[in-house]
Amino acid sequence: MVSEDVLRTHLQELRRGTVVVASLVALRRPDYGYALLQRLTDHGFPVDANTLYPLLRRLEDQGLLTSEWNTEESRPRKFYRTSDEGESMLSRLLDDLAAVQTSITGLIQGVDR
Amino acid sequence: MNTLTNRYLAATLRSVPAPRREEIASELRASIDDMIEGRTDGGQDATTAEREVLTELGNPDLLAAQYADRRLQLIGPTYYLVWLRLLKLLLSFIPALAGTVVAIVTAAEGKGFGAIGTGIVVALHVFVHICFWLTLVFALIERSQTPVDLPEWTVDQLPDTPVHRGIPLADTIASVVFLVATIGYLPLQHYRSWVRGTDGDNIPVLDPPLWSFWLPALIVVMLGTLVFEIVKYRIGRWNWALFGTKALLNLAFSVPLVWLALSDRLLNPDLGERLSWLADADNRNLIGVAIAVGTAAILVWDLIDTALKTRRQTA
Numbered sequence: 001m002v003s004e005d006v007l008r009t010h011l012q013e014l015r016r017g018t019v020v021v022a023s024l025v026a027l028r029r030p031d032y033g034y035a036l037l038q039r040l041t042d043h044g045f046p047v048d049a050n051t052l053y054p055l056l057r058r059l060e061d062q063g064l065l066t067s068e069w070n071t072e073e074s075r076p077r078k079f080y081r082t083s084d085e086g087e088s089m090l091s092r093l094l095d096d097l098a099a100v101q102t103s104i105t106g107l108i109q110g111v112d113r
Numbered sequence: 114m115n116t117l118t119n120r121y122l123a124a125t126l127r128s129v130p131a132p133r134r135e136e137i138a139s140e141l142r143a144s145i146d147d148m149i150e151g152r153t154d155g156g157q158d159a160t161t162a163e164r165e166v167l168t169e170l171g172n173p174d175l176l177a178a179q180y181a182d183r184r185l186q187l188i189g190p191t192y193y194l195v196w197l198r199l200l201k202l203l204l205s206f207i208p209a210l211a212g213t214v215v216a217i218v219t220a221a222e223g224k225g226f227g228a229i230g231t232g233i234v235v236a237l238h239v240f241v242h243i244c245f246w247l248t249l250v251f252a253l254i255e256r257s258q259t260p261v262d263l264p265e266w267t268v269d270q271l272p273d274t275p276v277h278r279g280i281p282l283a284d285t286i287a288s289v290v291f292l293v294a295t296i297g298y299l300p301l302q303h304y305r306s307w308v309r310g311t312d313g314d315n316i317p318v319l320d321p322p323l324w325s326f327w328l329p330a331l332i333v334v335m336l337g338t339l340v341f342e343i344v345k346y347r348i349g350r351w352n353w354a355l356f357g358t359k360a361l362l363n364l365a366f367s368v369p370l371v372w373l374a375l376s377d378r379l380l381n382p383d384l385g386e387r388l389s390w391l392a393d394a395d396n397r398n399l400i401g402v403a404i405a406v407g408t409a410a411i412l413v414w415d416l417i418d419t420a421l422k423t424r425r426q427t428a
Contacts, residue, residue: 032143032144032147033140033143033144033147034143034144034147034148034151035147038151048169049144049148049169049170050169050170050171050175050176050179051179053140053141053144053176053180054176054179054180054182057137057180058182075143075146075147076139076143077140077143077147078136078139078140078143
């Protein structure tokens with residue numbers, strides 16, 4: 001029986017990079033931090049608030065997201081959207097994710113590449 | 114307003130770079146309000162919701178570090194190994210060297226044994242300084258984010274396969290020190306034994322005529338043993354050739370010693386002049402027998418012990 005701690009560590013490692021991919025996909029439709037958090041959680045990407053908010057800023061600094069303040073609603077919110085650069089990065093990441101899935105499937109079936 | 118949220122924001126923004134503070138503040142406040150609202154909509158009361166949300170966001174310093182992309186380690190994996198190797202290298206000789214130099218200088222000024230204490234204090238100071246300054250330099254390199262060109266690791270740096278030692282260095286050092294001390298003692302006792310004659314002259318412990326042949330012969334054997342110990346260490350393991358050589362060397366030392374002791378030629382007869390107990394021939398014989406039996410016992414025990422080691426290590 002694997003210990004819970006070990007399992008949790010490996011799951012965390014496995015999930016780490018997918019938050020970026022999921023955010024870039026989700027933000028093809030502009031959204032603000034908390035709403036994005038809800039959407040990701042609803043779609044099976046549970047992510048901590050203290051991870052997601054700094055991550056959004058980092059992705060913006062890297063030019064993968066653009067942002068805009070929306071002051072029309074009850075409180076001003078910063079809306080993020082996936083930039084063109086983010087989009088091309090995303091397609092590379094998705095390709096790689098698919099490649100990983102293919103490789104794993106191939107390995108499981110015992111097929112040499 | 115001294116609300117929990119305000120305090121949390123202040124604590125977070127304190128360590129975020131100034132240019133982006135305003136923006137992060139507005140965004141974080143909006144996010145916190147959104148999160149609280151999400152909970153109060155579910156029927157929770159506002160105070161509990163606020164506490165829970167801030168608890169979920171966690172330690173503000175940690176959050177700020179993530180915003181600022183700051184490193185939460187003194188020395189990271191890039192530099193840790195270099196830091197450790199350098200630290201070990203410097204600590205391996207500099208404190209001892211500095212301590213020794215200071216102790217010698219202090220002793221030369223006539224401070225006597227107090228010099229040892231001064232030396233130890235200086236060595237400790239140097240130790241702490243090396244640890245501190247080296248770590249500081251590496252912590253600064255880690256934070257400056259300027260890439261330092263570390264030499265790539267290559268296979269040529271691999272150390273030789275460790276020899277599986279059957280002969281510990283400590284044993285060899287102990288043997289060498291003992292041999293050197295014994296060789297040194299032989300001339301020393303001739304000129305400065307602890308026994309003085311009635312006229313105040315020095316009385317050698319060993320019979321001076323032995324210097325015509327036997328003592329030089331024993332010194333030669335001991336020098337041979339010294340060379341043998343070093344060769345043995347270089348080889349690293351016992352084998353039967355080494356065992357044979359050691360047996361011959363031991364016999365060459367012990368047999369003359371036993372013979373001299375039994376024939377009462379070892380001790381200086383003049384000792385009887387000061388130690389009346391030694392003037393009696395029976396007592397002198399007793400000492401001779403004791404030396405002979407002791408030497409023989411050591412010889413036999415050593416040969417058996419070595420034979421066992423050799424058999425184990427050649428198996």
